[in-house]
Amino acid sequence: MMKDKEIQKLIKAEEKRQEKVINLIPSENYASKDVLTALGSIFDNKYAEGYPSARYYGGQTYTDKLETICQERALKLFKLKKDLWHANVQPLSGSPANLAVYLALVPKGGKVMGLPLSSGGHLTHGQKVSITGKVWEQLPIGLDLQTELIDYKKMEEDAIREKPLLIIVGFTAYPRFVDFKKCREIADACGAYLMVDMSHFAGLVAGGAYPSPFEYADVVTTTTHKTLRGPRSAIIFSRKDKKRDDKSISTLIDKAIFPGLQGGPHMGQIAAVAVTLKEADSPVFKKYAKQIVKNAKVLARELSRLGWRVVSGGTDSHLILVDTWMNGNGIPGKEAEARLEKAGIICNKNTIPGETRSPFDPSGIRLGSPAETTRGKKEKDFTEIARKIDKTLRSGQ
Numbered sequence: 001m002m003k004d005k006e007i008q009k010l011i012k013a014e015e016k017r018q019e020k021v022i023n024l025i026p027s028e029n030y031a032s033k034d035v036l037t038a039l040g041s042i043f044d045n046k047y048a049e050g051y052p053s054a055r056y057y058g059g060q061t062y063t064d065k066l067e068t069i070c071q072e073r074a075l076k077l078f079k080l081k082k083d084l085w086h087a088n089v090q091p092l093s094g095s096p097a098n099l100a101v102y103l104a105l106v107p108k109g110g111k112v113m114g115l116p117l118s119s120g121g122h123l124t125h126g127q128k129v130s131i132t133g134k135v136w137e138q139l140p141i142g143l144d145l146q147t148e149l150i151d152y153k154k155m156e157e158d159a160i161r162e163k164p165l166l167i168i169v170g171f172t173a174y175p176r177f178v179d180f181k182k183c184r185e186i187a188d189a190c191g192a193y194l195m196v197d198m199s200h201f202a203g204l205v206a207g208g209a210y211p212s213p214f215e216y217a218d219v220v221t222t223t224t225h226k227t228l229r230g231p232r233s234a235i236i237f238s239r240k241d242k243k244r245d246d247k248s249i250s251t252l253i254d255k256a257i258f259p260g261l262q263g264g265p266h267m268g269q270i271a272a273v274a275v276t277l278k279e280a281d282s283p284v285f286k287k288y289a290k291q292i293v294k295n296a297k298v299l300a301r302e303l304s305r306l307g308w309r310v311v312s313g314g315t316d317s318h319l320i321l322v323d324t325w326m327n328g329n330g331i332p333g334k335e336a337e338a339r340l341e342k343a344g345i346i347c348n349k350n351t352i353p354g355e356t357r358s359p360f361d362p363s364g365i366r367l368g369s370p371a372e373t374t375r376g377k378k379e380k381d382f383t384e385i386a387r388k389i390d391k392t393l394r395s396g397q
């Protein structure tokens, strides 16, 4: 028990809340006790500015070992050769990881191509409100509004005409596979680096339930707290043989993280990431990753069957977008989110492709299966969840 009763009470209350609700936020998960133990360990007391064997403080015997193990586990999990790939495990979270790649690879004001929020991208893929959209110029990747999939043909035309220096693919609200091979061809056609932000689907890649981007990308970033089920943190993978002005991009990215952007790494976080990577490198986790996708597919199928419009007609991954507004025939996303929360189902309102309402009260909601799959839920449970969602959304309609 903690001495600080006020905070202890809040921790207990949050624990109860997490236990009670059905959590359908696709970017959340429940990390294991071992991960949380490592996160809250005495490694958090240690300053370790620099990298293994090149630190600015003494006393690094165990931090050096820890960070090296974490890097090795990261490469092993994604089947990457040590002489070809480098893993930086120091980013404090996904946003600074992405920013570090921009800093390393693109001069200020340079063009970066990415999915805007309206296409399912993340703020750090060049959105104006993010530093990535203020310092660099974003060329948006649009969707084909018929299929609600990435419009690769237009993406290619725009890239060849505008010559972005970096292309970022990856998503926060796009339910389908991304064609990494095609993205590589587009990057080659315009001379850009290709970065894949696999934050959302890293756990699925680890478990063989989503295509791996490593064959095609120069850089892969990922958060570790979503489908990968670890602590809040991030990793940047980069190809050692890729260069910018004769310097390896791995070296440039390391420098962009430290001293460019951050000070001392959070060693407790790195310990927890190391534990996460080992947990994910197991047959049990592979099964988990596959179950995540099965559950999301059932949720999409059942909601469609019950009369809700599922964006792009379904999902290939852990997340689905539901058009609850349906051109005025349903209810707005904000209300849907609120009604579901009252019924103990947590999700978030979300824009849909070709959004006609405001982002503060958009047409849809975003749902995901990773957290509830961690709690052991299977297809029949997700069929039940779909029924509960349908009933709740229709009550008072």
Ligand SMILES: Cc1ncc(COP(=O)(O)O)c(C=O)c1O
Pocket: 027, 093, 094, 095, 096, 098, 122, 124, 170, 171, 172, 197, 198, 199, 200, 223, 232, 233
């Ligand atoms: C695709 C993607 N990249 C980056 C991030 C940023 O991660 P963080 O919230 O850890 O900064 C997110 C977070 O939702 C994300 O979905």
